[in-house]
Amino acid sequence: MIELYHWEPTSNSGEVLILLKEKGVDFVGHYVDVLKGEQFSADFLALNPCGQVPVLVHDGRPLTETGFILQYLEEVFPAVSLTPSTPEGRYWVNVWIKYVEEYIAPAAWKLGIARTVADLGERRSVIEAALGRAPPERRQAWAKAFAGFDAVDLEIARGLLPVRLERMEAALGASDWLAGDHYSLADIAVFPTAAALPDVAPDLVNASATPRTWEWLERMRARPAVRAALAAAKTPRPQAVFAPGPEGSRWG
Amino acid sequence: MITVHTWEPNANSGKPLLLLKEKGAEFDYRYINMGALEQHSPDYVKINPNGTVPTVIVDGFSMFESTPGMEYLDEVVDGPGLTPHDPYLRWKMRWWMRFVDEYLNPSLAMQAGSAAGGRMQMSEEEKDAAVARIPLPERARVWRLILDRGVSEEELAESRRRVTSAIGTFETALGESSYLAGPVYSLADLNAMTTLHSWPLMRDDISEEATPNLWAWFRRCHARQGIKDAFALGRFIGTRTGEVRAKLGLEA
Numbered sequence: 001m002i003e004l005y006h007w008e009p010t011s012n013s014g015e016v017l018i019l020l021k022e023k024g025v026d027f028v029g030h031y032v033d034v035l036k037g038e039q040f041s042a043d044f045l046a047l048n049p050c051g052q053v054p055v056l057v058h059d060g061r062p063l064t065e066t067g068f069i070l071q072y073l074e075e076v077f078p079a080v081s082l083t084p085s086t087p088e089g090r091y092w093v094n095v096w097i098k099y100v101e102e103y104i105a106p107a108a109w110k111l112g113i114a115r116t117v118a119d120l121g122e123r124r125s126v127i128e129a130a131l132g133r134a135p136p137e138r139r140q141a142w143a144k145a146f147a148g149f150d151a152v153d154l155e156i157a158r159g160l161l162p163v164r165l166e167r168m169e170a171a172l173g174a175s176d177w178l179a180g181d182h183y184s185l186a187d188i189a190v191f192p193t194a195a196a197l198p199d200v201a202p203d204l205v206n207a208s209a210t211p212r213t214w215e216w217l218e219r220m221r222a223r224p225a226v227r228a229a230l231a232a233a234k235t236p237r238p239q240a241v242f243a244p245g246p247e248g249s250r251w252g
Numbered sequence: 253m254i255t256v257h258t259w260e261p262n263a264n265s266g267k268p269l270l271l272l273k274e275k276g277a278e279f280d281y282r283y284i285n286m287g288a289l290e291q292h293s294p295d296y297v298k299i300n301p302n303g304t305v306p307t308v309i310v311d312g313f314s315m316f317e318s319t320p321g322m323e324y325l326d327e328v329v330d331g332p333g334l335t336p337h338d339p340y341l342r343w344k345m346r347w348w349m350r351f352v353d354e355y356l357n358p359s360l361a362m363q364a365g366s367a368a369g370g371r372m373q374m375s376e377e378e379k380d381a382a383v384a385r386i387p388l389p390e391r392a393r394v395w396r397l398i399l400d401r402g403v404s405e406e407e408l409a410e411s412r413r414r415v416t417s418a419i420g421t422f423e424t425a426l427g428e429s430s431y432l433a434g435p436v437y438s439l440a441d442l443n444a445m446t447t448l449h450s451w452p453l454m455r456d457d458i459s460e461e462a463t464p465n466l467w468a469w470f471r472r473c474h475a476r477q478g479i480k481d482a483f484a485l486g487r488f489i490g491t492r493t494g495e496v497r498a499k500l501g502l503e504a
Contacts, residue, residue: 061340063340063343065346065347065350067346068343068346068350069343071342071343071346072339072342072343075339087324087327087328088313088324090324091315091317091320091321091323094317094319094320094323094324095317095320098317101354136410136413140410152400152401155394155397156394156398156401159390159393159397160394162390163388163390246354247358
């Protein structure tokens with residue numbers, strides 16, 4: 001049996017929700033409201049001591065780290081294959097998974113979280129209370145989010161994007177998809193986080209600055225599996241709400 | 253035909269070297285002296301526009317990302333396989349590689365950078381010089397912001413806490429299996445060894461008494477011919493790992 005503990009069909013949770021829809025794999029979903037601190041409940045921390053979604057539970061074993069959950073599901077449910085047929089394509093899947101974690105996701109949440117925090121209202125004190133149980137890494141990340149990032153922090157976060165956006169444009173100039181000729185795990189890994197960029201970095205990601213990425217976002221949104229995953233959202237614009245994510249690469 | 257442009261068998265630079273020696277593969281090793289900033293030289297930037305090491309080129313296919321590059325090399329190069337067959341253990345292998353790359357290494361780098369003479373102690377002129385040769389202007393600009401911001405005492409203390417916490421994570425896991433991703437040596441161990449190799453010599457908190465599981469793992473890893481051959485390639489790391497082997501009671 002497959003169970004998935006997830007939040008909105010955006011960022012990390014969105015990746016796994018889309019892949020499960022693409023593969024037509026039945027699963028039991030558990031919605032974890034990270035803006036109510038539910039990821040820091042004792043039960044959830046027993047599943048993932050890091051206090052982060054998504055967590056996939058397969059045959060009783062919890063798996064974390066979104067990109068690697070995708071690869072696991074791909075290996076366990078190979079019938080609908082989303083793995084490139086060449087080793088070079090598979091290299092690019094791994095690279096895009098890394099780019100999301102080290103560059104795109106850290107930029108997106110740091111640029112976007114101020115608005116989410118401003119809209120929290122009473123939920124802020126609920127999260128603050130839950131943070132008492134959270135591991136130090138999550139406490140620090142939320143403390144930064146509540147304190148707000150200054151202009152230099154935001155500039156460093158934005159600085160993570162341009163080189164990756166150039167690579168996206170280059171990849172999508174050679175093919176409709178990120179890792180070779182076909183739709184693959186790479187597209188699924190990048191899409192839910194990249195879909196937030198027009199909101200949080202509108203000057204960097206738009207129809208004229210990044211035309212191929214723009215069209216690719218449209219292609220992705222047109223896929224039935226992506227539509228089905230997004231249709232399950234509980235917030236009106238899930239790509240515009242954020243929780244603290246990874247810290248971001250300090251090199252390269 | 254495999255060409256590896258890289259520095260010492262250490263950290264990211266060491267990943268292709270340890271892997272190819274484990275495979276017993278032939279390859280052309282081009283030494284890039286990071287001490288002399290050769291990774292930013294015009295000749296090297298023609299090979300790798302990011303100005304980072306390692307660069308691995310296999311029959312004309314260039315790879316600049318070291319961990320995805322290891323999975324590629326394991327797949328295409330003859331020799332013993334270094335990836336578990338079981339999908340759950342493969343997931344575990346990738347989990348560990350991210351843990352080393354994203355959790356442990358940035359904390360270690362922060363400490364190294366803050367030590368006397370490290371990059372966080374630089375004068376304005378030294379900072380200018382350090383970023384002047386970074387080939388991607390966008391990254392150079394962000395690097396200057398990071399250097400100016402520096403590292404706080406609080407961040408340093410947190411990086412020390414994370415390393416201590418990571419040692420506990422290794423010690424616990426290696427009590428459950430001989431290697432990080434199960435009973436067999438894999439890319440996870442190889443990746444970790446590129447960073448951890450000299451801990452038995454350099455860290456007081458690593459010893460046969462304090463961390464018996466980790467100590468036994470170091471003995472198993474340092475006893476491998478592939479590991480020995482890879483460290484012997486270095487101009488200076490090899491001397492130190494020789495001392496490590498002596499301390500572990502292994503033959504020189």
